[in-house]
Amino acid sequence: MRLPGAGLLLRGLCLSVFLFSPAEAIDLDISDEQSIKDAASTAVYAMMTYYSGNETGQIPGAFPSKWWEGSALFLALLHYWHYTGDTTYNDELRVGLEWQSGDDGDYMPTNYSSYLGNDDQMFWGVAAMTAAELQFADVSDGFSWLSLAQGVFNTQIKRWDTTKCSGGMRWQIYPYQSGYTMKNAISNGGLFQLSARLARYTGDAIYLTWANKIWDWSVSEDSSPLINNATWDVADSTNMENDCTTRGDTQWSYNYGAYMTGAAYLYNYTNGSSYWLEAVDGLLNKTLDTFIPDSNGGIFEEVTCEPTEVCNNNEILFKGLVSSWLSFTAMLVPSTYSSIVPKLQTSAQAAAKSCTGHSNSTCGVRWYQSKYDGWIGMEEQISASDIFTANLVSFNAVAPVTSTTGGNSTSNPNAGNNDTTSTTTTSTTITTKDKAGAGILTVLFVVGWVSLIGWTVLGG
Numbered sequence: 001m002r003l004p005g006a007g008l009l010l011r012g013l014c015l016s017v018f019l020f021s022p023a024e025a026i027d028l029d030i031s032d033e034q035s036i037k038d039a040a041s042t043a044v045y046a047m048m049t050y051y052s053g054n055e056t057g058q059i060p061g062a063f064p065s066k067w068w069e070g071s072a073l074f075l076a077l078l079h080y081w082h083y084t085g086d087t088t089y090n091d092e093l094r095v096g097l098e099w100q101s102g103d104d105g106d107y108m109p110t111n112y113s114s115y116l117g118n119d120d121q122m123f124w125g126v127a128a129m130t131a132a133e134l135q136f137a138d139v140s141d142g143f144s145w146l147s148l149a150q151g152v153f154n155t156q157i158k159r160w161d162t163t164k165c166s167g168g169m170r171w172q173i174y175p176y177q178s179g180y181t182m183k184n185a186i187s188n189g190g191l192f193q194l195s196a197r198l199a200r201y202t203g204d205a206i207y208l209t210w211a212n213k214i215w216d217w218s219v220s221e222d223s224s225p226l227i228n229n230a231t232w233d234v235a236d237s238t239n240m241e242n243d244c245t246t247r248g249d250t251q252w253s254y255n256y257g258a259y260m261t262g263a264a265y266l267y268n269y270t271n272g273s274s275y276w277l278e279a280v281d282g283l284l285n286k287t288l289d290t291f292i293p294d295s296n297g298g299i300f301e302e303v304t305c306e307p308t309e310v311c312n313n314n315e316i317l318f319k320g321l322v323s324s325w326l327s328f329t330a331m332l333v334p335s336t337y338s339s340i341v342p343k344l345q346t347s348a349q350a351a352a353k354s355c356t357g358h359s360n361s362t363c364g365v366r367w368y369q370s371k372y373d374g375w376i377g378m379e380e381q382i383s384a385s386d387i388f389t390a391n392l393v394s395f396n397a398v399a400p401v402t403s404t405t406g407g408n409s410t411s412n413p414n415a416g417n418n419d420t421t422s423t424t425t426t427s428t429t430i431t432t433k434d435k436a437g438a439g440i441l442t443v444l445f446v447v448g449w450v451s452l453i454g455w456t457v458l459g460g
Helices: 007-018 033-048 069-084 090-099 118-133 145-157 185-202 205-219 253-269 274-291 313-332 334-354 378-394 432-457
Strands: 182-184 237-239
Touching (some): 033 069, 033 334, 069 118, 118 185, 145 185, 182 185, 185 205, 205 253, 253 274, 253 313, 274 334
Antiparallel strands (some): 182 237
């Protein structure tokens, strides 16, 4: 998933066109619910200008060169709708989430399944799970949101690999993919979170069993170096080629967030287990100290890439995802509320000050600068909308529902079991030409868009 693209080139091009534009900031009063909703509305509107899946001839939910990012966009729309009550984008949300579900209801669509990673599929499962938990109505003629989450779970547990390292999820699904011999935190932490959320929602023992299994593997020194549960440091990856004896220690916020949120769901599900509270507190404190430190003004920063301005599109999304997970954690584990909310507030205030680009409240990446930094893209808008809606937890702290507390998404414990891609490989390969072609189309689109907007601004 985390592959570099043409983002820096396109952002530089856009900046050169709009450099002369006067600034227009998002006016955010963090103590006022309507002000936060208005800020979220502005960011979401800008985010949706990048979405073409609702246009004639386009594919709902699809971003061909970065398929997983559709799940991040729809997660942002789910949170926005839930916290604000604004249904403007619900049709696009419902159609896109369903369209990409695949023939077997497990988010392995034919057009993209041959090059997906386990983390890509997992994020769509988390989006569907979120739809169920937030009571987003099931479609009448398709897969239910809960069944789609179950479909992802069922296909992924079949890929649990014991050939080396005593278990764990590989990063990639197929042997021809770069990264196939890696077992990484987001694939394992993501499936752990999904399993924990399914356990809490359904009460079915299989999900709790797997959540515990993935967690135990992740923290065991004998199997994986991914989580050190003494320091609560989370590694990005480990390598099967040396039997997982070493760790890739690059620090990314979403690795922490994935595991922390799963632990929060299990704390809530187990009615306050001290074991899971220790895990939540350990991971939360490490997350705040590393990515939202007081020394940085309590402002969220992706520390590995932002200071050197090398974040790619994937990495720009991480702190938005984690912002939403932090808001959920604050609801599921009330003792964390007082630690989380102030950091969400300072980050949102800084993010709003970054949204001064191009006379249309375009948001930047480095929120801690409290000004627009010249970056532009869908990912920037997604993360900004996420941090704004996350702050609405101060006014609507209602925990995600379960099947016994208002959830009514239809269950299908056997979802996805007919999908042979979960256990077999295909011979289809994605060539450099295929990827380059998608990149060229993106460049041409953005260049055309920049030219059009520049012409408009100049009064053409």
